[in-house]
Amino acid sequence: MLLLNSDVFTYKNNELYCEEIKVSDLTTKFGTPLFIYSKKFFRDRFLKYQKAFEEINHTIFFATKSNFNLNVMKIFYDLGAGIDVNSAGELFRALKIGADPKRLILTGVGKTKDEIKMGLENDVLLIKAESPAEIYTINKIAEELNVKARVAIRVNPNVDPQTHPYITTGLVQSKFGIPAKEAIELYIEASKMKNIQLTGIDMHIGSQITKVSPFVDSVKKLAEVYFELKELGIELDHFDIGGGMGVVYKDENPFAIEELAENLIPIFKELNCEIMFEPGRYLTANGGILATEVIYTKSNNEKNFIVVDGAMTDVLRPSIYGAYHNIQPAKINGENDIVADIVGPVCETGDFLAKDREIQKSESGDVLAVMTAGAYGMVMSSNYNARRRPPEIVVDKNKFYVTRSRETYEHLLYDENIINELHD
Ligand SMILES: Cc1ncc(COP(=O)(O)O)c(C=O)c1O
Numbered sequence: 359m360l361l362l363n364s365d366v367f368t369y370k371n372n373e374l375y376c377e378e379i380k381v382s383d384l385t386t387k388f389g390t391p392l393f394i395y396s397k398k399f400f401r402d403r404f405l406k407y408q409k410a411f412e413e414i415n416h417t418i419f420f421a422t423k424s425n426f427n428l429n430v431m432k433i434f435y436d437l438g439a440g441i442d443v444n445s446a447g448e449l450f451r452a453l454k455i456g457a458d459p460k461r462l463i464l465t466g467v468g469k470t471k472d473e474i475k476m477g478l479e480n481d482v483l484l485i486k487a488e489s490p491a492e493i494y495t496i497n498k499i500a501e502e503l504n505v506k507a508r509v510a511i512r513v514n515p516n517v518d519p520q521t522h523p524y525i526t527t528g529l530v531q532s533k534f535g536i537p538a539k540e541a542i543e544l545y546i547e548a549s550k551m552k553n554i555q556l557t558g559i560d561m562h563i564g565s566q567i568t569k570v571s572p573f574v575d576s577v578k579k580l581a582e583v584y585f586e587l588k589e590l591g592i593e594l595d596h597f598d599i600g601g602g603m604g605v606v607y608k609d610e611n612p613f614a615i616e617e618l619a620e621n622l623i624p625i626f627k628e629l630n631c632e633i634m635f636e637p638g639r640y641l642t643a644n645g646g647i648l649a650t651e652v653i654y655t656k657s658n659n660e661k662n663f664i665v666v667d668g669a670m671t672d673v674l675r676p677s678i679y680g681a682y683h684n685i686q687p688a689k690i691n692g693e694n695d696i697v698a699d700i701v702g703p704v705c706e707t708g709d710f711l712a713k714d715r716e717i718q719k720s721e722s723g724d725v726l727a728v729m730t731a732g733a734y735g736m737v738m739s740s741n742y743n744a745r746r747r748p749p750e751i752v753v754d755k756n757k758f759y760v761t762r763s764r765e766t767y768e769h770l771l772y773d774e775n776i777i778n779e780l781h782d
Pocket residue numbers: 421423424442465466562564565566600601602603636637638639640
């Protein structure tokens with residue numbers, strides 16, 4: 359049986375596998391909750407994306423905010439991806455894998471002076487500016503460092519990406535970018551700044567977008583700005599459409615990447631500059647699961663509950679967006695014959711992984727897999743309730759690697775001290 363847009367998580371003899379490794383073998387060895395990723399998925403997805411746009415000059419920057427596991431970053435980097443980093447912490451991680459700063463772009467709506475300085479000192483390929491105040495700040499820091507900052511402006515095309523409001527970023531009401539109308543003025547102003555070299559125009563309209571039309575509409579709007587700037591003598595060498603390409607969690611029907619390419623390549627050819635992409639979720643989501651063990655089951659007159667050891671601290675999306683994640687048993691031993699809420703042990707009513715889900719009857723010790731957890735899973739995890747973050751395993755065919763171990767309680771005390779004077 360094939361699962362969810364991915365040929366790497368499959369059932370063989372009713373047992374769930376990641377590539378050639380049985381999920382329950384990994385949970386027996388490493389315990390639960392446990393993130394499991396497939397190298398094949400990441401690789402195939404990246405190459406598919408690259409192939410779809412092969413006829414144009416382009417670079418794919420992996421949006422590492424979706425999954426900042428060092429080895430996952432390195433898998434994409436080694437395939438030729440650049441990396442889109444959204445903070446000093448992500449930049450630090452990218453440098454840790456040995457990434458060439460010339461393949462890094464620094465993005466984010468509220469980069470601090472220290473973050474901008476870190477980007478400039480490391481000579482990253484470009485820094486994206488999201489407000490006039492930020493451009494002034496970049497110019498000032500670049501002057502202090504005696505460098506010229508390569509800067510692209512994130513323009514907000516005011517197009518509805520038709521996705522969840524919390525992950526809609528390209529509408530004028532959202533905090534991101536600069537409205538297209540104001541962008542020209544800002545480019546003119548920035549072009550006069552001594553320590554700024556304007557290199558491109560960028561957008562990112564939202565996440566989990568399943569239709570091509572918001573991309574086409576936004577690219578057309580930004581292309582107008584691009585050509586207007588050209589007429590004004592401001593020549594840009596790249597056009598970045600951000601990320602946001604949607605994936606299957608349940609029954610969505612997202613566009614194929616080839617369809618996006620077919621619609622955008624004619625516009626890109628007219629632009630005649632380097633095209634940049636920043637996909638995150640598309641490259642990682644269906645390449646990972648969170649395996650979790652059933653602790654207890656219980657029922658009242660209204661509901662069945664399956665209490666598992668995974669929680670909102672591991673996969674937060676259901677709690678904050680009401681997001682749907684398919685949940686599959688690691689071993690199929692019956693029909694989906696009950697309806698249950700699958701909940702974690704955290705002291706919050708919002709701590710659930712699934713609501714009213716049809717699933718086979720479970721008992722303590724059974725292992726369930728929260729599917730599509732390769733993106734915005736571990737990166738959004740927390741230590742709430744002093745829970746330890748799970749390990750992350752990467753499977754490569756019939757081998758598996760512990761890329762990060764389970765946190766210890768000592769990890770949670772890192773740099774925290776009892777101050778004796780406070781307790782005199
Ligand atoms: C600027 C930027 N680029 C890329 C991404 C990646 O988006 P996705 O994972 O939906 O592809 C995000 C996500 O928030 C973003 O803010």
